[in-house]
Amino acid sequence: MKHEELEHHCQIEALITAISGRWKLLIIYWLAQGSCRFNQLQRNLGRITHRTLTRQLTELQEAGFVLRKDFKSIPPHVEYSLTELGQSLIPLLREMHDWAAQNADKLPPPSGFPK
Known part of the structure; x- marks a missing residue:
């Protein structure tokens, strides 16, 4: 792998690591609608536990995405x-x-949803 390709790969890997997990992109999605209190965010997300939401928010804060x-x-x-x-x-x-x-018919349903 060339140096430029390696650097590009590392940048993508860093982003994926920062936003990976079942909930982080959904948290970002809901916060994109506007600021939100913890309980409202938990209601918006559905089946997320208090502990998991706390952990995901902390990780997003540490990564610099959430205030x-x-x-x-x-x-x-x-x-x-x-x-x-x-x-x-x-x-x-x-x-x-x-x-x-555009590809909804080709995607599996989200886990926990009926097929």
Whole structure:
């Protein structure tokens, strides 16, 4: 593999590692609609557990895609939103959506859904 190909491969691998997992792209999708509180995000995602959502949000924060804003109030009020870097993924998600819509008949149903 040439140096340029290796560098390109490593960049793609870094992106895939940062957004991999069952929930991360869906979290980014919902946050692209606007900032969201934890419980609303969990309702939007459906069957995600509290622990998994917490872990996925933390990983997305560490990767620089998601911002957590704590309003320091009682009762606690925390909102999540996309950073500028996270917002830069929105065109990629739109492309993925369009591709999936064009190829829906060739794709298996998402796990947990009836066939």
